[in-house]
Amino acid sequence: MKTTASVRKAAPEDIESIYRIISSYSEEGVLLSRSIEDINVNLNNFLVAEVGRAIVGVVTFYDYGDRLKEVRSLAVDKNQLRRGIGSALLNALISELNRANAPRIFVLTYAAGFFKKNGFSIIDMDTLPEKIWKDCANCPRQDSCNEVALEYTGT
Numbered sequence: 085m086k087t088t089a090s091v092r093k094a095a096p097e098d099i100e101s102i103y104r105i106i107s108s109y110s111e112e113g114v115l116l117s118r119s120i121e122d123i124n125v126n127l128n129n130f131l132v133a134e135v136g137r138a139i140v141g142v143v144t145f146y147d148y149g150d151r152l153k154e155v156r157s158l159a160v161d162k163n164q165l166r167r168g169i170g171s172a173l174l175n176a177l178i179s180e181l182n183r184a185n186a187p188r189i190f191v192l193t194y195a196a197g198f199f200k201k202n203g204f205s206i207i208d209m210d211t212l213p214e215k216i217w218k219d220c221a222n223c224p225r226q227d228s229c230n231e232v233a234l235e236y237t238g239t
């Protein structure tokens with residue numbers, strides 16, 4: 085069943101909810117962890133989804149400059165999955181980024197199916213600038229990594 089969630093820019097009072105939702109996935113190794121301080125410093129780049137007065141999802145991005153942006157920390161409350169909230173957040177973020185300067189938008193993720201449904205296509209990691217994948221060389225999972233790179237190509 086779809087839920088009507090409203091998506092808006094995050095405000096300081098959302099920080100704890102954002103932290104809680106991201107942590108529920110970073111503890112499983114699905115997302116990178118984010119500290120309260122890190123969220124606070126970058127709050128301007130976060131969007132949240134709200135149902136009633138409850139924060140049920142979050143998304144942000146990293147700006148590499150050169151019109152290259154990475155979708156980061158997209159997470160939906162585990163009790164609210166498969167109701168369209170992740171798609172609503174992602175679409176709102178893409179609209180916002182496209183309003184700015186039509187950048188190249190990519191993601192590194194284990195949830196490739198979700199991103200494909202939302203207009204992303206799988207790309208070769210090598211097509212991304214070296215600064216993005218150079219850290220892979222130091223990662224213990226480099227030989228068994230299931231993360232996939234996808235780029236927004238439109239629906």
Ligand SMILES: CC(C)(COP(=O)(O)OP(=O)(O)OC[C@H]1O[C@@H](n2cnc3c(N)ncnc32)[C@H](O)[C@@H]1OP(=O)(O)O)[C@@H](O)C(=O)NCCC(=O)NCCS
Pocket residue numbers: 109114115155156157158159160161164165166167168169170171172191192193194195196197198199201
């Ligand atoms: C990925 C995630 C954000 C999806 O949120 P959601 O609100 O459940 O997504 P939606 O309801 O908008 O899903 C839209 C469609 O994507 C597909 N989809 C959703 N989650 C999926 C998943 N984990 N794997 C594959 N396909 C998925 C489904 O086909 C779904 O449509 P359907 O329910 O009609 O079949 C959520 O599962 C999540 O928080 N995952 C953990 C964190 C993560 O992996 N984030 C992405 C990396 S930044």
